[in-house]
Structure formats: structure tokens, C-alpha cells
Amino acid sequence: MANYYCLMSGLPDLTLEDTSASMTVAEVVELFKEEQDITKNDRTLLFMFLAEGDCKNLLKILKGHREEAMVAGNYSVEKLDEMIEAARDNDMENDSEYPDFMIDFIREYYERKDEKNYFADDHLMIRYWEFVKSAKSDIVSAWAELNINLSNILAALIARTQEWDAADYLVGDNEINDIIRTSKAKDYDLSKELDYVPAIMQIMACDDPVEKEKKIDALRWVWLDNMTFFNSFSMDAVFAYLCKVRMHERWRILDPVYGKQRFEEIIENLRKEVQVPEEFTLKSPYAKKEETV
DSSP: OOBOHHHHHHSOOOOSSOOTTOOOHHHHHHHHHTSSSOOHHHHHHHHHHHHHHHHHHHHHHHTTOGGGOOSOOSSOHHHHHHHHHHHHTTOOOTTOSSOHHHHHHHHHHHHHTTSTTOOHHHHHHHHHHHHHHTOSOHHHHHHHHHHHHHHHHHHHHHHHHTTOOGGGGOOSOOHHHHHHHHOOSTTTTOTTTOTTHHHHHHHHTOSOHHHHHHHHHHHHHHHHHHHTTTOTTBHHHHHHHHHHHHHHHHHHHTSHHHHHHHHHHHHHHHHHHHOOOGGGOOOOOOOOOOTTO
């Protein structure tokens, strides 16, 4: 893994509170691509980061909102259209240029999209994070694992408030999901497994969904800072910086007058689709601290 001293030294400092000075993801990616001697593994890590944007754009297209598919990713909207067509026609070669998890999801989506308890966003993003877990970087792999865990923990907390069976809303098979399925404790007995669970429990008690989302992003931000504190010029640091810029891009949209209106639209859409109580209408990935990295 290479070090990118010039790139990281030249980028503006970021804070979660001030989104005004931030560049866009596309701008940072272009600067990175100008670097010399980028390793194959580092290019793969960049691909993995941008694949999150591909997933968000893919969901927009599949749900009929093609004009909103504008998140920075690896593929153009036209290439995503080709991916969807090829997946539906089973016209894929073994050496397809597209990630297997995206092809598998497209086929799953058309088979299950009308099922009552099938939430496409959750299923695709869990597939995405499982893909990122394969990264040849301890930090990036850990980042993926915590996003998987948090997504399921929040789903379980939401289910409990509605007296639903949490097991029906968990995606994937892992140790944390197994604990949630069998626990009756308020915190699903996860506080002794994951050190961030008490903070999440406090945040989820917040009545203001915007404030709640900001607090969760703040926790994610601190995790990224802590994990890259001693290697601030590595590809892990570049990956973390891009994650923060993506947070900024989202919060620029969700700020002041227009942002408040847009946030309310998102909440209402989630309410219709997922049917969750108002205090739990937003969920966001959050990172846990791994002792092994």
C-alpha cells in the first residue's frame, strides 16, 4: 500500500460541522488518479469505495428514478442500464466487468421486489459491505463489518419498538445477528460485544431525526479519525477522507431551508416504505472499534 504525501497534504482539512470547504468526491478522485505509482490494490480500494455510489444509483434506476442517479461511482447511468439488461437476460460471462454482488442483487430484486418484508436498499447495501469486507486492508474491511452490524442493530431496535420479530428484518448471517435473534435484553446483549452500542442506544432515544443522524455521523467520523491517526498519508487515509467527503455531500443537500424540506421528503418516503415510527425513521452506518486493527 503506497503513501500519498502530496495528495493528503494538499487536501483541505475537514470537520463534520463545516461542509462549505469540502471538495466533491469526484474532485478528490480525479486528484488521486493523477498520483504516480498507484498500486493495483489501491485502485481496487478506490473501486470498492465508488461502488457504494454505483449501488445507490442502481437502486434509483430500478425504482424508476433514473434522473436522480447522480452519485459519484465507477459506472455511468448507461453502463448501469447495460448491467441491468444483461443480468435480467442472464447474458453474463464468467469474466464480467461487473461485480457479482450487483448482478446477483438485480436478479434477486426482480424476483422479490413485491414481497412484503423485502427492503431492497438493505439487501443491496449488505451485499455491498460484504464485498468491501474482502478488501486487502484491515481498516477498510473493519469499516465494512461495522456498517453491516450497525445496519442490523438499527433494524432490530426499530422492530422492537413496533413489537415485530427482529429476526424478520435482519440481513445476512453473522455472530451479531445470531445474538440478536436469541436475546431478550434491551440492548440485545450487544454492549458487551460492541463498545459503541451504549452510545447508539442513547442516540436512538433522540426525538429529532436530523439530530439523530448527525450524531451517528459524528460517531462514524470519530471512528475514521481514530483508525487513520497514525497513518494519515496511506490509502486507508485516502479512503477515510473520501468517506468524510461523501458525508459532506449528503449534508450539503440536507442543510438549511431546502435541505430541511428534502430531509422531510426522505423521512416521509422511508415512512411509507418501511413503516417505522417517527423517532426511528433514519438509519445510517456507524463504525465499531476493532481491537485487531
